Amino acid sequence: MPYKFLEDVAIADVAFEAAGKTMEEMFESSALAVTNTQVKDLKSVKSRVKRKIAVDGDSSEMLLFNFLQELIFLKDAKLLLFSKFKIEITQMKGIYKLKSEASGEKLDMRKHELLVDVKAVSLHNFKVLKTKSGWKAEVILDV
Amino acid sequence: MRLVLTSLTYNDVKPHLKTLVDKLFDRVPAGVGSTGFVKLTKDEFRKVVVEGAEWCIKKGYGWEEDLERTELNGKADWADVSKVSSKAIERGFKQIGTLGSGNHYLEIQVVKPENIFDQELAKKWGLFPNQVVIMFHCGSRGFGHQIGTDYLQLFLSVMERKYGIKILDQELACAPFNSPEGQDYFKAMAGGVNMSFANRQVILHRIREVFSDVFKQDAESLGLKMVFDVSHNRASLEEHEVDGKKKKLIVHRKGSTGSYPAGRVEIPKLYRDDGSPVIIGGSMETGSYLLVGGEKAHETFMSTAHGSGRTMSRTKARNIYSGDKLQKEMMQRGIYIKSVSFSGLAEEAGGAYKDIDDVIEATHMSGISKKVVKFVPIGNVKG
Structure with a gap:
């Protein structure tokens, strides 16, 4: 679970840093951070529903932005929270494509201790970086 | 933000406070992913997007006079639902009547x-x-945010390529106001504003039902009249003076409230001779204020704060405060609070916010808005 919430970056919103050895792992960490912003205990979100998610983007940044945005959309439109992700990313002619199988369940106030509703991903200071040990992202969520 | 009067005093309400808050908590859903009691089809929701609070009054969720106490009479009349994505509709159509x-x-x-x-x-x-x-x-929930995200993506794709605009912060992606993209966004955004008017109107209806139920009297005789309803996040076409010349500007108030001095056309007729009512919310522990648009408001393009502002992140607040302890302490101080989660409560602790009295004093002294009344909390429903 290589992500951490940052305390002094955006005090009115929620900021996190996510990492991974591969781009896929970093995307998974970022997705888990989005769920964990909204639910206190990730383990309380069981794998009862599987959902295929496909997004694309013209950069690794926009791919991550679109992916996280899709998770926020599914939380409101289908009331789904996810705690496991299988992710595959390909790149062709400057277009990045992501295919994911997300596992989770319907949001339930009795089972999930809810924190704060994520409304959008902000592009303010949004970063995807290649590091020595893999990939890193810095994200601010509008709550 | 919406402010509603009652003809009740503290002594009238005190014995019923717990029942009131518990019932409000049941009737006005709050928290992550909450959905409302008003079940709408997507097509009906599209009407809400166009008609705003007017739709609610037609359906019996409120009184005719509520509209004249809402900015824009509860309807941004330039909304065009064809400029709103189906994704935004899908995200928002179950959220009417939720905090x-x-x-x-x-x-x-x-x-x-x-x-x-x-x-x-x-x-x-x-x-x-x-x-x-x-x-x-509360506002337009995920609906308005989806509109924002949709157009952010569109602007990013045309901003530099089509209009040659370069910016340092991608979140400020934009298009010229009179471009097709700019106009489409302005019309879609109005739909978000309308959803927020309707959301608060339905919530007011629920509040009236709850009070009426608890006090066994109708809402009219309990004096549940609106004072004002105002958006905290919208762009508005207004006339302002720039370098001594009158100019038409788009004023975007994000986390900000309009504060208009007497006479301005933006103020509902009812209040035009007084100045616009300005509602500024403080933390759940301290209090909130009603002010009136001041003579110096032109210095900030007639905008003022919408709250006291945080001093620390939610993560930090959660590490410092404990939600259940806070709830008990507040109870001892005469504030009964009900929340979806203790962690959420800890994040909203009074200490995580600036001192509202300082913020208001600064606003008052600057002449942007002038103090009318301070309110102290006795009951609270938190998301």
Whole structure:
């Protein structure tokens, strides 16, 4: 679970840093951070529903932005929270494509201790970086 | 943000406070992913997007007079639902009548006699000592945010390529106002504003039902009249003076409230001679204020704060405060609070916010908005 919430970056919103050895792992960490912003205990979100998610983007940044945005959309439109992700990313002619199988369940106030509703991903200071040990992202969520 | 009067005093409400808050908590869903009681088809929701609070009045969720106490009469009439994505519709159509989470709340408050600063205006606007009022803060939920995200993506794709605009912060992606993309966004955004008017209108209807139920009297005789309803996040076409010349500007108030001095056309007729009512919410522990647009408001393009502002992140607040301890302490101080989660409560602790009295004093002294009344909380529903 290589992500951490940052305390002094955006005090009115929620900021996190996510990492991974591969781009896929970093995307998974970022997705888990989005769920964990909204639910206190990730383990309380069981794998009862599987959902295929496909997004694309013209950069690794926009791919991550679109992916996280899709998770926020599914939380409101289908009331789904996810705690496991299988992710595959390909790149062709400057277009990045992501295919994911997300596992989770319907949001339930009795089972999930809810924190704060994520409304959008902000592009303010949004970063995807290649590091020595893999990939890193810095994200601010509008709550 | 919406402020509602009652004809009840603190002594009338005190014995029923717990029942009131518990019922409000049941009737006005809050928290992550909450959905409302008003079940709409997507097509009906599209009507809400166009008609705003007017739709609610037609359906019986409110009184005709509520509209004249809402900015834009509860309807941004330039909304065009064809400019709103199906994704946004899908995200929003179940959310009418819900509070949301974070800093959104529904609060029962009291006008302490020593907290009336402008006696004449307070009286004119229906406020009196020891009166109980209701204030609530929420907007268009995920719907407005989806519109924002949709157009952010569109602007990013045309901004530089089509219009040659370069920016340092991608979140500020834009297009010229008179471009097709700019106009489409302005019309879609109006739909978000309308959803927020309708959301708060349905919530007011629920509040009236709850009070009526608890006090066994109809909402009219309990004096549940609106004072004002105002958006905290929208762009508005307004005339302002720039370098001595009158100019038409787009004023985007994000986390900000309009504060118009007397006479401005943006103020509903009812209040035009007084200046616009300005509602500024404080933390759940401290209090909130009603002010009036001041003479110096032109210096900030007639905009003022919409709350006291945080001093620390949610993560930090959660590490410092404990939600259940806070709830008990507040109970001892006469504030009954009900929240979806203790962690959410800890994030909203009074200490995580600036001192509202300092913020208001600065606003008052600057002449941007002038103090009318301060309200202290006695009951609170938190998302």
